[in-house]
Amino acid sequence: MKNGNENTGENTGDKKSKKTGSIRGDAKKMGKAGGIRGDVRKQEETGSVHADVKKKEKTDNIRGNVKKSGTDKKPRVCSGKKTDAGSRRSGVQPAQKRITGKGGCPYADKCGGCDYQGVPYEEQLKRKQSEVKALLGKFAEPAPILRAVHPEHYRNKVHGVFGRDKKGNVYTGIYEEGTHRIVPVKDCRIENVRAAAILKTLSVLAKQFKLQIYDEDRETGLLRHALIRTGAVTGQIMVTLVLSNPIMPSKNNFTKELCRLHPEITTIVLNINPKRTSMVLGDRNIVLYGKGYIEDELCGLKFRISPSSFYQINPEQTEVLYRKAMEFAQLTGTERVIDAYCGIGTIGMCAAKQAAEVWGVELNRDAVKDAVSNAKLNQMKNIRFLTEDAGNYMIRLAAEKESADIVFMDPPRSGSTKEFINAVHMLNPKRVVYVSCNPVTLKRDLEIFAGKGWKVRKIQPVDMFPYTAHVETVVLLTRVN
Numbered sequence: 001m002k003n004g005n006e007n008t009g010e011n012t013g014d015k016k017s018k019k020t021g022s023i024r025g026d027a028k029k030m031g032k033a034g035g036i037r038g039d040v041r042k043q044e045e046t047g048s049v050h051a052d053v054k055k056k057e058k059t060d061n062i063r064g065n066v067k068k069s070g071t072d073k074k075p076r077v078c079s080g081k082k083t084d085a086g087s088r089r090s091g092v093q094p095a096q097k098r099i100t101g102k103g104g105c106p107y108a109d110k111c112g113g114c115d116y117q118g119v120p121y122e123e124q125l126k127r128k129q130s131e132v133k134a135l136l137g138k139f140a141e142p143a144p145i146l147r148a149v150h151p152e153h154y155r156n157k158v159h160g161v162f163g164r165d166k167k168g169n170v171y172t173g174i175y176e177e178g179t180h181r182i183v184p185v186k187d188c189r190i191e192n193v194r195a196a197a198i199l200k201t202l203s204v205l206a207k208q209f210k211l212q213i214y215d216e217d218r219e220t221g222l223l224r225h226a227l228i229r230t231g232a233v234t235g236q237i238m239v240t241l242v243l244s245n246p247i248m249p250s251k252n253n254f255t256k257e258l259c260r261l262h263p264e265i266t267t268i269v270l271n272i273n274p275k276r277t278s279m280v281l282g283d284r285n286i287v288l289y290g291k292g293y294i295e296d297e298l299c300g301l302k303f304r305i306s307p308s309s310f311y312q313i314n315p316e317q318t319e320v321l322y323r324k325a326m327e328f329a330q331l332t333g334t335e336r337v338i339d340a341y342c343g344i345g346t347i348g349m350c351a352a353k354q355a356a357e358v359w360g361v362e363l364n365r366d367a368v369k370d371a372v373s374n375a376k377l378n379q380m381k382n383i384r385f386l387t388e389d390a391g392n393y394m395i396r397l398a399a400e401k402e403s404a405d406i407v408f409m410d411p412p413r414s415g416s417t418k419e420f421i422n423a424v425h426m427l428n429p430k431r432v433v434y435v436s437c438n439p440v441t442l443k444r445d446l447e448i449f450a451g452k453g454w455k456v457r458k459i460q461p462v463d464m465f466p467y468t469a470h471v472e473t474v475v476l477l478t479r480v481n
Contacts, residue, residue: 107185112177114190115469121151125463128471132461135439136473139446139456146320151466154314156296158195158228159280160185162206164213170206172199172226180216190467195228198239198262202226209254214244216276222248224273225280229305231296232315236266238294240307242280246272255288266294269307281308295377299323299350302377309370310344317464321435321472322350324460325408328433328476331355335405338429340390340420345371347408347435348383355406358383361390391423398426407432415441418448425452432477437464439473446475455480 104118105111116124129145136142148154160172163182173184188196206213206223214221225242239258241248248254248270255268267290273282285292285307293306298315299322305311312318325347331337331354339348342360344367352358360383362368371385386393397404407429409416415438424432432454436442439461446456458476 105189107174107183107188110176110183111174111185113174113188114467116467117189119467121147121466124466128461128463128469132439132459132471132473135443136446136456136459136475139450139475140459142459142461142473145461145463145471146317146324148314148317148463148466150316151463152189153191153193154316154466155188155191156195156230156232156311156315157313158188158191158199158230160199160202160226162203162213162223162225168207170203170211170213172203190465192228192230194237194264195230198228198237198258198265199226201258201261202239202241205254205257208257209250211249211254219244219276227271227280227307229294229307229311231294231305233297234295235264236294236296237262237264238267238269238290238305238307239265240269240271240281240285242271242273242282244272244274246270246284246286251288259289266290267292271307298346300353301346301349301374303344303346303374304370304377308366310367312346314464317462318346321462321464321474322347324462324474325433325435326350326354328458328460328474329354329406329408329431331406336403337406337408338390338394338404338427340394340407340409340424341411342371342385342390343367343410345374345383345385347410348385349375349378349380351406351408352380352383356382359404360385361388361393363387363389391417391420394423394427398423398428403427404429406430408435409433410435411441413438413441416445421445421448421452425449425454428479430478434475434477436473436475437470439471442473442475446477449477453480454478 105114108114108117116127125145125147129142132142132145161175161182162170162172163184164170171184173182175181176183186200211223212221214224222243222245223241224244227240227242229238229240230236251270258268259265268288269292270286270288271281272284272286273279275282293304293309295302295304296311296315297303298312299319303311329335329337329351331351333354333356335355337348337351337355337358339345339351339358339360342348342362343364345360348358348360348371360371362371362385365387368385368387375383375385394404394407404427407424407427409420409424409432415436432449434442434445450456454477456475456477460474462472462474464470464472
């Protein structure tokens, strides 16, 4: 295969050309919009973080429905991997989808982060299975949905917006869906418990150290957001405080007290965001404690996570999803593989352990830099990353009589494009493994594949985000002839 712009974190591809495979790259840049826990979450969940959003992606999900436009991996704040800010993961309207009942979350009606609070988990699975079958059943019979072993407290990224009540007490919360009104949240059923506890401590310390809370209407104050990320396997924790300027009074004493109360914290970072924007993170980071990043493991691989890195928010179910994708690929150690929309390279690196050679193609420059770093961290020498439009790359390979045995595609919520699918068709791989976060756009794309002589062989839904309407689906396609 041709090297193209490999192993450089630089976007030397033709950005202005028709973006046949660049959906995720653009989405990630939009995901920079940082969202806020509700809508944000929804974008991230399609993700990975998304986002989040799936990538990456300075998408810092936040929990509410902060903005309904211009974002990518979750409807609330802009933090996820592959979703359109104002849309749910399924094709059903939010008003039709959200259901609460006894035992449900008291914040569900305002938060917008969940759709099925108060609904028994078995019932949630039945509804998702029915939706996938209704949309995709004409292609092949979907296998039973793969359930989450731990449907609660699975989110390894917790975001809080700082606010202050009339009595002067500091709290963290989420934006009410569709607004910038902060809803104080004490406990969330889908967020990591350790991270949530740190979030509460930050509110206490903010008052104790008399830190001014940012007022977005007046553009005054200092403390804007807190973003806490946890490593599911390593147990490492990163705390990111988003400030309006880099001058934080008593920051050393603040750091010492936070570490004393939570010795489990691995690193603390100040992120500076002086702009009037719905984006959570700014461009500048200042490390107060530790290395400024944490590491975690996914599918036996190590990944370095910085404040702005995209990383799947439910690693346990991500492993389930990726194992199924590898199973569908039927890798034997001799294959040449393309990982399109590769993001930070998670799927490609999983494949590299079982294939002869892997090429990850991604238009987002920052994601490619993370992918290259992660490949080096894992000492993987049979994978290369290109900063290029994946569709154009495959068209060029086909024109040069090059080939690939397997193509993995993991597009954003908006799905793929006719141009990209045509490029896959021209390259003519033995198998295509499509990892989807939106069964509605997946149906559309499978119809395009079918029109070109491809047949769906297997469909496997996976519940990545319990209590939400989102469902991931892995599909295996081969050419009929």
